[in-house]
Amino acid sequence: MKSKEDMQERLGLGLKDMYSSVLDEPLPDDMLALLDQLEENDNSDVNSSRPDENE
Amino acid sequence: MNKPQALPPAQFKQQLTEAIPHLRAFGRSLSGDRDVADDLVQDTLLKAWAARDRFIAGTSMRAWTFVILRNTFFSSMRRKKFSANYDELVAERILSAPAPQQEPLHLADLQRGLMELSDDQREAIILVGAGGYSYEEAADISNCAVGTMKSRVSRARKALEAILDEGRFTSASDGHDNLTATALENIIGAVEKIAP
Numbered sequence: 001m002k003s004k005e006d007m008q009e010r011l012g013l014g015l016k017d018m019y020s021s022v023l024d025e026p027l028p029d030d031m032l033a034l035l036d037q038l039e040e041n042d043n044s045d046v047n048s049s050r051p052d053e054n055e
Numbered sequence: 056m057n058k059p060q061a062l063p064p065a066q067f068k069q070q071l072t073e074a075i076p077h078l079r080a081f082g083r084s085l086s087g088d089r090d091v092a093d094d095l096v097q098d099t100l101l102k103a104w105a106a107r108d109r110f111i112a113g114t115s116m117r118a119w120t121f122v123i124l125r126n127t128f129f130s131s132m133r134r135k136k137f138s139a140n141y142d143e144l145v146a147e148r149i150l151s152a153p154a155p156q157q158e159p160l161h162l163a164d165l166q167r168g169l170m171e172l173s174d175d176q177r178e179a180i181i182l183v184g185a186g187g188y189s190y191e192e193a194a195d196i197s198n199c200a201v202g203t204m205k206s207r208v209s210r211a212r213k214a215l216e217a218i219l220d221e222g223r224f225t226s227a228s229d230g231h232d233n234l235t236a237t238a239l240e241n242i243i244g245a246v247e248k249i250a251p
Contacts, residue, residue, distance in 0.1 A: 007216050012184060014160040019185035022080035031075055034097060035068055038104045042064055 060112045067107050070116040071100060077117050077186070078124055084181040085128055087166045099124040121196045125178060132174070160219070168218040172211050179207035180215065 062070065078099055082092030102123050103110070110119055169177050175197075182193035183204070194204040 004216075007220055008212070010160045011165075011212070011216055011219065014162075014165050015180065015185040016187070018162060018165055019080045019084060019181070022083055023076045025076070025079070027072070027075055028093060031093075031097060031100060032072070034100055035072060035104075038101075039064060039068055 061108050062110060062112045064107070066112075067104075067110065071103060071120070074117045074120050075100075078120055081121055081181065081186060082124055082128070084169065084185055085125065085178060087170050095124055095128055098127050102127065115192075118192060118196055121182075122198075125196065129174060164219060164222075168215050171218050172214055176207050176211035176214065179204055180211035183208045184212070 061067075075096065078096045079092060082095040082099075083089055086092050086095065099120055103120050106123075110116065169181070172180070178197055179193060182188045182196060183190060186193075188196070190201050190204045190208070193208075194201045197204065199207075
């Protein structure tokens with residue numbers, strides 16, 4: 001017979017397992033690419049708004 | 056008094072990258088669906104980047120982005136009545152090696168059990184019970200009082216224990232494909248709104 005304590009323990013461990021198993025997965029390439037793209041867009045915005053030094 | 060400093064872009068990107076695994080875990084626990092969760096994370100990254108001037112250096116990037124993710128998820132649910140679901144692809148995974156006298160706890164059962172909870176309770180037990188946040192941190196993320204968070208976690212634990220113990224599941228998989236498609240449409244719609 002399952003005791004209340006057993007269930008609580010299994011639930012607690014199960015929740016932590018569920019969450020931490022995702023942390024161990026490799027980062028998806030598309031997310032990293034998205035951040036690279038956002039950074040690149042930022043840099044090009046800054047460069048395009050900077051006055052031409054030769055002028 | 057000193058004005059709060061924003062992070063330089065490279066540091067902001069670094070901290071945002073470090074938050075991704077936690078955002079995926081939170082999103083997947085909240086939605087119960089891997090693909091929906093990853094779309095939610097992408098949406099969150101876009102919104103966080105667009106709002107990066109409002110992030111204060113020295114505060115928690117993880118907590119800040121969790122707020123963005125949960126607001127996106129719940130507003131999506133409100134707009135199109137999206138119901139969170141669970142991922143049947145992982146139905147056979149067994150969580151936490153049980154003691155010999157215990158039955159194993161399957162991920163699918165846990166996910167289905169979570170989907171039986173109210174949105175508030177599900178979020179509360181994911182943050183505190185799974186993510187290991189303090190009641191104070193979880194209350195900040197969910198924009199509620201600490202006492203309310205404690206109460207939600209307590210009720211969620213009791214409800215989840217009863218559901219898992221008695222196997223009381225509703226037919227959560229009914230219309231799974233349609234709901235997932237709707238959620239994706241919601242997220243894509245939200246991204247299109249903020250994308251240039």
